[in-house]
Amino acid sequence: MTTLAAAIASARAAFADAGIGDAAIEARILIGGLLGLSSTEVFTGGDRGLNAGDLARIEDAVARRLKREPVHRILGKREFYGLDFSLSEGTLEPRPDTEILVEAMLEPARRIAAQKGKLRILDLGTGTGAIILALLSEIPQASGVGVDISADALATAKRNATELGLGSRFEPMLSRWFDKIEGRFDIIVSNPPYIRSEVIQELEPEVRDFDPLLALDGGQDGLDAYRAIAEAAEGFLEEGGYIGLEIGYDQKQPVTSIFEAQGYTLTQAKRDYGDNDRVLVFDRAGL
Numbered sequence: 615m616t617t618l619a620a621a622i623a624s625a626r627a628a629f630a631d632a633g634i635g636d637a638a639i640e641a642r643i644l645i646g647g648l649l650g651l652s653s654t655e656v657f658t659g660g661d662r663g664l665n666a667g668d669l670a671r672i673e674d675a676v677a678r679r680l681k682r683e684p685v686h687r688i689l690g691k692r693e694f695y696g697l698d699f700s701l702s703e704g705t706l707e708p709r710p711d712t713e714i715l716v717e718a719m720l721e722p723a724r725r726i727a728a729q730k731g732k733l734r735i736l737d738l739g740t741g742t743g744a745i746i747l748a749l750l751s752e753i754p755q756a757s758g759v760g761v762d763i764s765a766d767a768l769a770t771a772k773r774n775a776t777e778l779g780l781g782s783r784f785e786p787m788l789s790r791w792f793d794k795i796e797g798r799f800d801i802i803v804s805n806p807p808y809i810r811s812e813v814i815q816e817l818e819p820e821v822r823d824f825d826p827l828l829a830l831d832g833g834q835d836g837l838d839a840y841r842a843i844a845e846a847a848e849g850f851l852e853e854g855g856y857i858g859l860e861i862g863y864d865q866k867q868p869v870t871s872i873f874e875a876q877g878y879t880l881t882q883a884k885r886d887y888g889d890n891d892r893v894l895v896f897d898r899a900g901l
């Protein structure tokens with residue numbers, strides 16, 4: 615009988631042969647995830663026997679990974695900020711660097727929530743709902759709206775909100791940025807598409823072929839979404855509110871200029887785990 619350890623060893627070897635980095639880790643996450651095992655169970659249960667159904671599912675999943683589909687897409691879910699998020703075709707796979715945006719917004723969000731006894735959050739381009747749902751999970755007085763132009767992403771965000779017990783405080787909204795939005799928000803967050811159109815073809819196949827183009831393509835200079843958000847945000851931000859943005863590693867200066875031109879002031883700039891500029895937070899004097 616094939617054991618768990620043998621299946622992992624075989625997947626690891628196939629991944630390494632195909633030039634997939636971190637082959638051992640990927641093999642353990644993929645097979646452990648398929649079988650519903652914790653990482654401890656994967657490490658200690660190597661002699662566990664696998665039945666024909668398990669082996670067929672593993673074979674299929676390994677074949678998909680060899681076609682460069684990312685592990686978490688194959689599993690259909692990914693952890694973000696300690697919470698489980700379902701993925702679908704229309705959602706970006708949430709990235710660890712985006713947790714830095716959540717962390718940057720927690721202090722101002724908690725302060726405003728404590729002052730007002732409530733907090734309204736708007737997440738522009740919500741995808742799986744990762745950013746807004748992580749904030750809602752940390753701040754019980756908060757509620758908010760997750761906007762996306764993709765109906766598939768919104769359906770997934772809604773499902774994630776319900777599964778995380780946050781459905782009553784989360785409203786999905788099909789809209790192009792602010793088009794369908796009404797009211798004002800204390801915190802506006804966005805991880806918009808910010809990759810220059812001409813660079814998309816050069817991305818790793820895991821990103822280029824599996825993350826939706828709508829989630830990646832930021833237009834000719836990668837800055838289309840920031841301009842659209844900066845131009846319209848004033849009418850949707852509460853007095854004393856903040857806008858938190860994820861940016862590309864080389865976009866701190868142009869995005870800061872775009873927001874300064876609309877009267878905003880940079881209050882925080884954070885780097886990611888690779889020491890690249892990744893998050894900017896703005897407020898607006900006079901608001």
Ligand SMILES: C[S@@+](CC[C@H](N)C(=O)[O-])C[C@H]1O[C@@H](n2cnc3c(N)ncnc32)[C@H](O)[C@@H]1O
Binds near residue numbers: 743762789804807
């Ligand atoms: C980089 S993804 C971020 C997803 C999620 N917030 C995250 O951080 O994992 C950008 C999201 O913006 C959405 N989007 C792109 N253009 C949009 C637009 N004009 N209006 C609203 N959402 C848009 C995409 O569908 C995608 O879900």
